[in-house]
Amino acid sequence: MRTKFSGILTLFLALFVQILFAQQQTVSGTVTDETGMPLPGATVSIKGTTTGKTTDFDGNYSIQVNNGQTLVFSYVGYTPQEIKVSSTTINVQLKQGEALEAVTVVAYGGAVNSAKVASSIATVDGETIEQVPINSLDQVLQGAAAGVNVNTGSGQPGQSATIIIRGRGSLQGDIEPLFVIDGVPVDQDNFRSLNQNDIETLSVLKDAAATAIYGNRGAGGVVIVTTKKGKKGSGVNLQYRTLYGVAVKPKTRFEVMNASQLLTWQRDLLPGTQFGDGLSDARIAAIAAQTNTNWSDVFFQQGTTVSHELSISTGNENTSSYTSMQYYKQEGITLGSDLTRFSFRNNFNGSSADKKFNYGTTLTLNRSVSNFIVDAVRGNNTGGQLDNPFIVPYIGLPYLNRFNPDGSLNTFGTIRSQAIDTNGDIDNPNGFLNTPFLALNTARFNTDQETEFKAVGGINADYNFAKNLTVGGSIGIDYTNIELLQITTPGSIRGLITPNQGAEVKGSQGETFFRDANFILNAFLRYQNDITDKLNLSASVYGEYNYSNTQQAGYTAFGLNPALPGSSAGFTSGNTQEGEDTNEDGILDAETELALNYVPGVFSTETELALASLFATLDLDYDGKYGFSGTIRRDQTSRFPKNSTGVFWSVAGRWNIDNEDFMSNVDFINALKLRASYGVVGNQGVGTRYQGLQTVFADPTSYQLGTGYGLNGLIDEDIKWETTNQLNIGLSFGLWNNRLSGEFDYYNFLTEDLFSNNAPLSLAQTGYGTVTTNIGSMRNSGVDLQIAFDVLRKSQTNPWAITVRGNANYNKNRIEELPVDFTGVTLRNAEGRQAATWFDVRWAGVDPSNGQPLYYDVDGNITNVYTPNNRVYLDKNFDPTYTGGFGADISYKGFALNALFSFAADRWRRNGSLAIIEDASLAGFANQSVTMLNAWTTPGQITDIPRLTFQGRAEIGDRYIEDASFLRLRNVTLSYTVDSKILEKTNVFSGMRIYVQGTNLVTWTKWRGFDPEGNQSGGFFDYPIPRTFSLGFDLNF
């Protein structure tokens, strides 16, 4: 069944049948579709009452009704019909609804008719993200909706992305949207355990009219996730789906030297002392012939993805349910990086026989196990860790042999890599030269694993207890429990220096237990009335309480007995002393400080956050032509004790021009709606949960290991939420029978009381250079465009259907006011400029006469002197100016081809990885780019690589600030759906679909690395996002 709803109560087909007297009678009949097939589960209700029935499996109904009353026949996806009762048998044929009359999921309101929405909301159909082997529901939004900029920092399976909706709205505060799954606000940075196939729709709320109802959490936008529900009266449907995929490394956009190149270059050109020095050509040839390792081959693997899913949806007259179970395993493109998950969901909905009381529960229980590598975004990593597998393809020396003499893979190192000395003793395996082996060793022998249990659930109910009045409430919880296990094995290379080099027993084991619970409690009263035939009013008041509690506890123990892995029985006692025993009397020398190498680390912490709110909404509709919506919310937060209360609001209006009488003759316009909204939304996500309290830390191991108290950084007790004033003007249209449809929005958002941790203080006076508080303002303005065009539509005569669609956003960010003028060093936030603007010395190439690097000074003159004083604003920004996506859906008979491209343009990042392999000072122990072969050697030589005596990586200015724009074939699927007539004969299957899919297949970019994407301003040996090929089956029973 199509998941798109359509057609609810929009068209009124009044039948003018004269009724003379009212009298209760039983009316029965059959509801069918256009082809005459019965529609089970269609709703038959009496207009103006809450009485209703649903049709049975054969489409039959019967209902008690007064003569002269009007029956409304409705069914999802079909245009409702109203028929005044004039006989005891009424058979109805419903017609399929029209595309633009889709519904939109709004905050606290569920699905409403899109035509009546005055705010800016982008809807992403669950179908478009189903079975895409990218396992984080925020990541899959890339390219799917206008104004939604998605960047991922790592190719780790399940990695959460950074989402920015309509531009960076805050400098220091939370910039990501609030995520609400079935009414429960959830952690915005952890979706790895959730099964995205359960998603029915994603609604991206983009303006104040949509988000002000979320008060001080709405400024970054809101993503409302609605999961699948069973359809009442649909019977039992069973679906099995499976997917098998292979992930491979992305295209490499740099080239490093091979063994022969590097050794010859070291010998002939590179100053200083290296391995290549003094080797004869014959010797180099011999070494290169024996060993020429391409370390990319060693570190990239084919990662497989396997998914099995079973879902059951049921529905009878008054209840429906949706249940799914999924097993999912995804391996990364390097050893030791994977995700294994089991997820379960059950959504249940029911209503009383008179439909006045409705209730529902949603519950998802998930367990996932993730293994991590030492990648650039894990923990406090920077990417520069030598055991980061993605540093090796850059700097791994090609003349190091990856194999042991017996042909097995060497995981410790060689004499040449200085892991062992010529006597076979351990030398310096943790050194630079040994990087490839160190990375292999850590991936193979050490453990960094998270086991997560995540439950998101809720219960909701509403009761239409009087005419026009409904009372309701809901309770929800997002609960996450993560157990982190980190083991540094005694025998591993890192184990040699854990707890430290001198310790006799090596290795460490740490476990951390992280519990995060978010509760939400909500109650509401709604008044709904058709005041006149044309004027509809709906108003609601809500009370809500949110509470978050996060606890963490853990330990790290040192000195592991290798015979007892994973058990505290193998931990060395923390009391164990070590030191020197020069006279060998068995008593350690007391005159030097003895070492306590095995003292375990322990910790336990807890934080809380509470939010109490009252809010109200008002919606007015006049004749489907004009609408007004207003929301107001009063939030009280525990985060800012001195400024706990904030009021946020919005107003919005719409004009459905297409419903005007003067438009009735304009045939080619099917829908035309003008929208405008203005409102104030807040952001409280800054700093810690106690940002408004001056706290003092107690450190139990302070001076001389006594307890020490100290100020926890200076805070501003008067800090309060940021507010964003949001204006949105939009036009929705559908032309030529909705063949061309789309939305165009202009927005202008002004964030005031901007959070900054850089409110300047005099260090001399206060002891602190900065404090986090509200200073400045920032504007994001731009346009969103979303458009779809049906080139061909399927019909009786035409088996082809072609739809092309696209979305784009142009965003202009400007810091309007920042009293400190700027913050940051080379990536700056400066008044009058875009946030995250690069500021650096401009590189001017290499002086052909002497090979010196040249720069531009502030005035644009060329100079050979590097000084930070020559830094200038480069008009290059980390955040993209243009983002979007486009694609096509093409189908022919049972075949369908769906493609989605995503892009981000005018986006600049610093390529730190490339800077490392073009730095001669590191060339003794780090392989170099082949471009270094062109280093300047002779006067008059034109090259962009300076003379190799130039060794200043600190003096490169903007040389490696690169265009990280990209266009990517995000996903392409070719599927074949088996004709249902054939399947009918099997008596087993009711649907069968087979497909092949490619994800991130091609990326066009100027970035000279693996992956331009990244969510950090600097790329430094990032874990690239893989290319994935997959094959899947869907079977319906």
Next chain:
Amino acid sequence: MKKYFLIPIIVTLLFTVSCDDQLERFPVDNLVEETAFQSVSDLENGLRGAINSINRGGGQASLLAFNSIFTDNCKVGADNGGQQIALINQVLNEAGGDQGTWADRYNAINNFNRLLAAASTIIPQTGEEDAYDNILAQSYAFRAYLHFDLLTYYAPDLMDPSSLGVYYQNVVATSGLPARQTVGENLIEIENDLTLAASLIPSSATDINYVTPDFITFLRARIALYTGDFNTAISNANTIIANYTLADQAQYAAMFAGDGDSTEVIFKFDNVQGNNASIAFNWIFTGTGGAFMEMSNGLFSEFTAGDIRRSVNLDPESDPGAATPLLIIGKYPPNADTNYINDYKAMRLSEMYLIRAEAHARKAAPDYAAAAADVSAVRSARFGSPQTIAAYNSLNQAITDIKAERRVELCYEGFRYIDIKRYRNILNEGIERASADCETVPCSLPVSSEKFTFPIPQAEINANPNMVQNPGY
């Protein structure tokens, strides 16, 4: 109808009423400042926290590194992957060039000020008076010590009381834009704090890991020398020298091997495993012992045979005979924990001899013989046998010798840059590196360079329009 309306109204009312309690959330893991200090024992916690703040992060280590690397005591090490390259290239700018000293010192001072403010609200119980007075004395003395550190690095000319000093922070404030005071004004405040400290400190305060009466005397001698009050320097030095003896060779070696001896230590920061990081990490890759920065060939050539300082300062892993000599800095050795955690001996007796020597040479009526005798006393202790006493004929000669002795005696202890700065106008000599040490880095820094005074950090200048930048920046 009314009864139905009541239900949600009551529900919402319950929400809002109960929520006021629900919204008062206090941290579990931290104290709130208003209630953190209730007793003398809390103040002792505050004192430990404040002392620790002097030494956390870059802390002392960053100044040890600066004095060694910026000058002529280091060369680029064999295992350098870019570490401290800006420093050895003598990059000293307003953006972080001061190694965070301005921020670290003023922040630590602020901690002592907050401690004093908290103490003012507490009345000690009977029997706690000494402990209470000691906390006050420690706070005043460290406040003076830290301000003198600032003065040493940020004042262009310590010898001129009317020249630019720093701001003396002796109140707790969360706003304000102070201007620089003069050196003379700062010195008065420093002496006031030292006088207060001396009057409060109980006789029981003899722990060399904290302020003692000798700490105060020592600091007064050092301040007097740097500011040109040579007779005060001599009299304070006499007091200290009378109370201690110089370490012999074995004691000297033990002092720098796991802090095994403290014969001549007047004050040290007690760095321990479990709290402090290595103070050698700017030279030594403490995970593996590789050298980011090595001892310069120039300094190495200053150590002659028989001098215990040669074996103390040069790690046994070194290979001075190699074509490219490997000279690993050994003053702060790995020790049993191999974490290179060693105490920072901030006040040693030998410095006091050299202070007295310099004061004798520079005072109004120079006593070169006394100066030479003090230098010789240090040398004799280090060589384990009486060394000849030089005969100085001029200030230049005396200072040249004292400077050389201070270099070998106090290398890697945070003096070299300040020494070169102090002597540069007497000897007309800036930083001069040996040619073997400066193949890829600058070989000298001229006497006239502005880099002999730290720039006030740009952050302070930006935040505080009343703050005057040092000349040349």
